[in-house]
Amino acid sequence: MAIDKNSTGYTFLFSIAMVVVVGTALAFTALSLKDRQDANAADKKMIDILGAIGVKADRSNASEIFAEYVVERIAIDLEGQQVSSTKEPVNPKDKTDPFSIDVKKDYRSSVKSAAKSADGDDAALMAALADEGLTFPLFQCVTDADQNLYVIPVVGSGLWGPIWGYVALEDDMKTIFGAKFDHKTETPGLGAEIRESFFTEKFKGKQLDVEGATLFSVLKGGAPTDEYSVDGITGGTITSKGVDEMMNRTLKVYLRYFQSETRAQR
Amino acid sequence: MSTETVASTTKKESLFSKKNRRLLVDPLDDSNPITVQVLGICSALAITVQLQQAVIMSLSVLFVMIGGNVIVSLLRNMIPDRIRIIVQLVVVASLVIIVDQVLKAFQPDISEKLSVFVGLIITNCIIMGRLEAFALANKPGPSFLDAIGNAMGYAWILLAVSVVREVFGSGAISLPGMGQIKFLPSSWFMSEGGFYENNNLMILPPMALITVGIIIWIQRSRNQALIEEN
Secondary structure (H helix, E strand, O other): OOOOOOOHHHHHHHHHHHHHHHHHHHHHHHHHHHHHHHHHHHHHHHHHHHHHOOOOOOOOOHHHHHHHHEEEEEEEEOOOOEEEEEOOOOOOOOOOOHHHOOHHHHHHHHHHHHHHHHOOOHHHHHHHHHHHOOEEEEEEEEOOOOOEEEEEEEEEEOOOOEEEEEEEEOOOOOEEEEEEEEEOOOOOOOHHHHHOHHHHHOOOOOEOOOOOOOOOEEEOOOOOOOOOEEEOOOOOHHHHHHHHHHHHHHHHHHHHHHHOHHHHHO | OHHHHHHHHHHHHOOOOHHHHHHHHHHHOOOOOOOOOOOOHHHHHHOOOOHHHHHHHHHHHHHHHHHHHHHHHHHOOOOOHHHHHHHHHHHHHHHHHHHHHHHHHHOHHHHHHHOHHHHHHHHOHHHHHHHHHOHHHOOHHHHHHHHHHHHHHHHHHHHHHHHHHHHHHHOEEEEOOOEEEEOOOHHHEHHHOOOEOOOHHHHOHHHHHHHHHHHHHHHHHHOHHHOOOO
């Protein structure tokens, strides 16, 4: 055949055909595997939430154990008003289920830039996010010892990328029962250490300074800590600051809920 | 068109000819991609802490390698020369994305542990190297064999290194779907009052390099032809 393989026209046609074929193949793969991947992500989320209250689970039994310990799932808005709540079994496909609230996506799309410009000023942050219609999930759990615990998802930024975690509060709404953090791309050996137990253990039993200006602090390496702070990770200053920032920003929202009328009536 | 069919029938007859067998066997030893050509060494060092990760990684590379080599070989007479590297890259990248998606769906825990290294198969020099050096100039049959040979050459080093590292570093062996099988009773460990302690150095990245170095040493003392003259 007399087609010039190196002509510009052929090159363009070849590229276009290639892109169409490859695009179709990838779209097909992604769509056909999506259900399984979503189920895996939901399992992972349950394992993490249970991890914050010190319950071990794996992928084979995550949903059963989750149903056993997490008694209620609540969604609240920025002002701390309860929007919805459910005690039904988790259905990851149900978008109105507080379990399905994608806090990471909310953070990426609106909270991140607002938090940056507000720079720790809670009133400014509230004003910036007022029209976003954000909701925040809260997981009420009961332990084997009949202790009421509240698990709060937190999302923030580390040095290289997103960091996130779950903080479990006790019934008094200010004692930290446990915490679990994770990250995507923090530096191994430095910022990445936030996921390790030596770091999360330090949060156990600490208090939130409900009356003070900052609820909780992750201090720079070696500074003396009190009941409202933990020692950050040496060499992981920016990641530690990220933990500090995401805890303060997020927990303030939940504090409004805990102190609000709806809460008092329960 | 008719010459193509003739060529493919003759190719079938000679698929396991001496020359084609060499395609399969050579990369295992004489031209091993890792120990002789020193390609793809980054991932070999990074994911050999556990055998199960190495197995999954090897299978992923095998799939991408075979897919890439065969597809590029089939397209070799159609690919415009000026964009051939991009075309190879697109083929490899799509295969890697498929592997990544499948792992996320069926092996979520291992996918998490392998993290970026599945995506980095795209930049694995072995794959691009074989596409450019072999598949672009050879028929699909030999390309298929060449892919298997090179992927296996990569795989056996990975498996060997990870077995050494996991046995001495964790006192266990893990296989996909079976979890970790411990060799020693936990009462033997120092933390439980015993006398044995795992060698933590084996878990750290430098030991992968040293283990690969030892394999190269053994290989070269056995196969003197590989030793360069100064």
